[in-house]
Amino acid sequence: MTLSLDFVYDFGSPNAFLAHKVLPDLSRRQSVGIRNVPVLLSVIFKATNNQSPFQAFAENRKKSAYLTHDLHRFARRRGLNFHMSPHFPLNTKFAMRGALFAMGKQWEKEYIDAVFDAVWVHGQKIDDLNVLTDVVHERGLPVRKIREAVASPDTKQRLKDQSKEAVRRGVFGVPSVFVGSEMFFGKNSLGNVELELSRQA
Template sequence: MTRSIEFWFEFGSTYSYLTAMRIEDAAAARGVAVHWRPFLLGPVFTAQGWDTSPFNIYKAKGEYMWRDMARRATRYGLPFRRLPESGPGAFPQNGLMAARMALIGLNEGWGEDFTRKVYSAEFAHGKDIADAGLLERLAVMAGAGPDVLARAQAQSNKDRLKANVEEAFRLGIFGAPSFIVNGELYWGDDRLEDALDAAVA
């Protein structure tokens, strides 16, 4: 039986950054294959009656998250920059186009590198990942062709992302990062090791 884990991530998610930058090494150490699954948290939040991240709605929770992110990034040896509360690049950032491009890249072999580059631009350097020009440059650096933006906007690709969101609902996913192992849901960067342990059990 193939040992595998599904990694569900959202580009606006702080904790997904931590996972994306370390999951391949952690999984390889256990002989586990990783299936990267981009989706959108916006529809998930809307279904719960929220119009933004709960880290913005509940201020104490948000302040804790930023401090926790700084601690965990230091623990993993990752650079980290807190995003502004308003204006371009404010938290949570719009990851729609990045997710669409990642879907193409994951089919073509450059999606994982692209995903890490986007997260690094966002949470290490404070860049606005809604900037299509930035995303195109990162995709080309990762190995995409020059037509990647147009292909990302194709209706068939939009439908693929919509299907991912619908599957996330079906699986009971309510946040990111999430991991699915043998039908079991694990939520949060701090549950990555638990999920990998389950994959080899």
């Protein structure tokens, strides 16, 4: 049996950014592929009556401070470049439609890397379509085709449908990783993802 994992993500999540950065090493160690599954957190939160931890604990200063500290600690210990976005929270609908369009294409990883880095390394406001266009242009990606896809009602609907399908699988937030039918939520569960991959190997 060939093992693989599904990585369910939204560019607006700092935890998804950090998970995205460490998953390639995990996949190499375990000799598994990664299927990136873009979703809209806004659709998932509405369907599951959920919200981001930064919103949920906005009035709890100690919890909010810990959440931020944990992000930076995770990045620091793994040598990752990470900065909390000055525009957080962002509306990622344009970027996520582009990610849906990128699925299965040779430049999919380049697009994902470019947008994640734009948000969580360079602090760019990717909910501005012109900024997003500049980001993909700088990476030499097919700007015109991406812009057309972002504006397409079909892409918009397929992203909503994919988000709802993630909810049906049990997703309530991101990052979520699936090994078969087993779901693991959050960057701090990646150790358990690796244990599950070893178990199923």
